[in-house]
Amino acid sequence: MVADNGKPDQQDVESELDLSDETPLESATLAPGPYNPAPHEDRARRHIAYLLIGLLWVIVGAILILVACGSVSVADVKEFSVLLGPIVTLVSAATGFYYGTKSNNK
Numbered sequence: 515m516v517a518d519n520g521k522p523d524q525q526d527v528e529s530e531l532d533l534s535d536e537t538p539l540e541s542a543t544l545a546p547g548p549y550n551p552a553p554h555e556d557r558a559r560r561h562i563a564y565l566l567i568g569l570l571w572v573i574v575g576a577i578l579i580l581v582a583c584g585s586v587s588v589a590d591v592k593e594f595s596v597l598l599g600p601i602v603t604l605v606s607a608a609t610g611f612y613y614g615t616k617s618n619n620k
Contacts, residue, residue: 556615563612566605573601 577594580586 559608559612559615563605563608566601566608570601570605573597 573594577586577591581588581591
């Protein structure tokens with residue numbers, strides 16, 4: 515009911531706010547879902563592939579700069595194959611693995 519001053523009675527307000535009769539929902543609990551490591555694995559593979567590609571670019575760029583500056587002769591560049599061989603192998607294996615697992619997930 516509304517009192518003479520235009521405000522609702524205190525008893526009406528309390529009865530509207532009384533939620534003691536309602537039962538709590540059991541499904542309202544927040545349980546974590548199952549852990550899915552796929553996004554983290556994909557991000558780690560991508561970072562490793564990018565880092566190895568960047569390393570290859572740095573090494574090739576350094577060799578080209580050394581040749582351009584005259585610090586290393588073109589005939590001595592074949593000595594860098596000891597360094598470039600394993601790096602190229604790592605880059606190709608990592609990028610192949612990254613793109614291979616990426617196509618399997620789709």
